[in-house]
Amino acid sequence: MIPYPKRPYSGTQRIVFTKGIIVAYSRMSKSALLEIHIFIDNNSDSVRGQKRVLDDLQLFQSLQKIDASNYTRKVYYKSEYDLDTIANDIIQEAHRLADLRDCYIEVSIFSKELDKSWD
Structure with a gap:
């Protein structure tokens, strides 16, 4: 049995898992606090899904609630491209x-x- 190479762990090192398999080790050297403003409305009067959508977003995207429509x-991220990808994924x-x-x-x-924004 061949042992895995030992890698120093730091707080900025991230292990990416996909379907239970380790895909990549990467060093995320930069951090940013994203402020997210969400406006949500039902498509019709008979639909009641706003609360569920907001709850799911908080759960899946690890959002911290500030007030009724603002989150952080x-x-x-490693590069500006990674940050753009994260924001677009959200x-x-x-x-x-x-x-x-x-x-x-x-x-x-x-x-x-x-001083950057995404819509």
Whole structure:
């Protein structure tokens, strides 16, 4: 049996799992606090899915609630491309969850540290 190579673990090292398999080791050297504003509305009067969409988003995306429509999330990234990918994934996941519950959603993400925003 061949032992795995020992790698020093630091707080910025991240192990990525996909279907129970270790895919990659990467060093995430930068962090950013993302402020997320969410507006959600039902598509019709007979639909009641807003609360479930917000609960699912908080659960799946690890969002910290500030008030009724504002959330924060601290993310670690390696490059600006990684940060753009993370922000776009949050937006796509929000739209997917809202669509499953027949809701309309608008998501805007802003980082004060980087002075960057995503819609």
